[in-house]
Amino acid sequence: MTTPQLTKNQSLVFDVLEKAEGPLSAYTILDKLRDHGFRAPLQVYRALEKLLEYGVVHRLESINSFVACAHPGDDCHSHGIVAFAICESCGQVTEFHDHEVDHRLMGWVQGQKFKPEKTTIEIRGLCEACAA
Amino acid sequence: MTTPQLTKNQSLVFDVLEKAEGPLSAYTILDKLRDHGFRAPLQVYRALEKLLEYGVVHRLESINSFVACAHPGDDCHSHGIVAFAICESCGQVTEFHDHEVDHRLMGWVQGQKFKPEKTTIEIRGLCEACAA
DNA sequence: ATCAATTGCGTTATGCTATAACGTGTGCGA
DNA sequence: TCGCACACGTTATAGCATAACGCAATTGAT
Numbered sequence: 042m043t044t045p046q047l048t049k050n051q052s053l054v055f056d057v058l059e060k061a062e063g064p065l066s067a068y069t070i071l072d073k074l075r076d077h078g079f080r081a082p083l084q085v086y087r088a089l090e091k092l093l094e095y096g097v098v099h100r101l102e103s104i105n106s107f108v109a110c111a112h113p114g115d116d117c118h119s120h121g122i123v124a125f126a127i128c129e130s131c132g133q134v135t136e137f138h139d140h141e142v143d144h145r146l147m148g149w150v151q152g153q154k155f156k157p158e159k160t161t162i163e164i165r166g167l168c169e170a171c172a173a
Numbered sequence: 174m175t176t177p178q179l180t181k182n183q184s185l186v187f188d189v190l191e192k193a194e195g196p197l198s199a200y201t202i203l204d205k206l207r208d209h210g211f212r213a214p215l216q217v218y219r220a221l222e223k224l225l226e227y228g229v230v231h232r233l234e235s236i237n238s239f240v241a242c243a244h245p246g247d248d249c250h251s252h253g254i255v256a257f258a259i260c261e262s263c264g265q266v267t268e269f270h271d272h273e274v275d276h277r278l279m280g281w282v283q284g285q286k287f288k289p290e291k292t293t294i295e296i297r298g299l300c301e302a303c304a305a
Numbered sequence: 306a307t308c309a310a311t312t313g314c315g316t317t318a319t320g321c322t323a324t325a326a327c328g329t330g331t332g333c334g335a
Numbered sequence: 336t337c338g339c340a341c342a343c344g345t346t347a348t349a350g351c352a353t354a355a356c357g358c359a360a361t362t363g364a365t
Contacts, residue, residue: 048313068350081316086352091313103234103293105322105351124278126287135285142277146256146296149269154301155258161235163293164278169286180342200321213345218323223342237322237351 044095053077054088055109058098063132064106101125101134103163111136122146124162130171176227185209186220187241190230195264196238233257233266235295243268254278256294262303 047055057073058065065073067085079085089107092098097110104127112120121143126135142162150157166172179187189205190197197205199217211217221239224230229242236259244252253275258267274294282289298304 050314066351082352083354084315087313102295124281126282126285126289128287129290135287137281139277139281142274145271145274145277146294149256149271150258150296150298153258153267154304155260155267155296155298156300156304157258157296157298158261159235159297161293161295161297162278163234164282164287164289165291165293166282166287166289168288172286172288182343198322214323215325216344219342 044097048088048091050079050084051088051091053079054085055092055097058092058107058109061109064101064104064108064127064134066106070107099123099125099136101127101163102161103127103165108134108136122160122162124164126164126166126168128168128171129165130167133168135168176229180220180223182211182216183220183223185211186217187224187229190224190239190241193241196233196236196240196259196266198238202239231255231257231268233259233295234293235259235297240266240268254292254294256296258296258298258300260300260303261297262299265300267300 053074054070057070067082067089070089071079071082071085074085089098089100093100093107099108099110100106101108108125120138121140122138124137124139124142126137128134146160147157185206186202189202199214199221202221203211203214203217206217221230221232225232225239231240231242232238233240240257252270253272254270256269256271256274258269260266278292279289
């Protein structure tokens with residue numbers, strides 16, 4: 042899937058996420074965009090919905106937050122399953138892919154005749170700097 | 174870790190989860206226990222906190238719900254990372270383990286010197302029955 | 306050109322999920 | 336017996352997400 046031209050609200054939300062150091066909650070994004078006319082959560086959620094669909098933003102289920110995809114210009118959907126390491130101290134998020142993990146998980150679901158739609162892999166812990 | 178004797182509230186919450194067909198939200202559990210004297214969410218959340226700690230209940234991050242562990246009498250903490258397949262149609266949850274997936278993920282984090290605390294793997298999609 | 310369908314947007318209201326903060330009682334070891 | 340840890344109850348609040356309404360702009364088929 043190719044990413045279409047973003048609308049005004051989508052661009053605003055995406056820019057906030059790109060410039061952020063780490064993941065942001067929808068309400069944090071809302072607060073950062075009040076000066077740009079945002080007034081209600083739905084404005085954020087609707088933009089996020091599209092950005093997630095385009096694959097340029099990821100949702101971190103375990104912390105109810107969102108991050109810009111770490112592959113600028115690239116299409117995350119082509120990388121298979123995306124995994125995240127989330128530092129619980131500094132909030133830093135590292136995105137990675139592992140084909141062997143994909144392969145094992147997909148092998149398992151095929152054995153169950155389970156039809157996967159969306160897979161979440163999130164490792165929470167401490168990054169190198171924070172663990173020291 | 175061995176599971177200590179459960180308190181009254183912990184037992185009530187655990188029983189509800191065990192008898193349930195699928196995952197339940199904290200508020201659903203609350204509703205099911207109103208007849209037993211439960212009045213506030215905290216009574217549920219506090220019990221869940223302990224049950225999660227003991228490893229007899231799992232939290233499904235992607236759907237904000239809880240399930241009893243699929244290994245009766247066993248200690249989930251000894252199985253390594255737990256993965257879940259969640260049917261978005263019927264709500265059925267299948268729990269499984271894959272050492273190779275564990276190994277790959279732990280290999281990756283060690284390369285990053287990341288110290289993992291809690292890992293989430295959840296595959297949402299359609300189970301065999303619902304995909305038909 | 307026009308009508309219908311689609312999409313984005315704004316607003317209000319509401320619902321669901323989770324925790325803070327306070328106080329009570331009980332059991333148990335120093 | 337004092338202090339501590341823990342489970343519990345209650346009220347209030349914080350944080351996350353969506354329903355439902357209406358309007359405007361765009362597109363595309365007839």
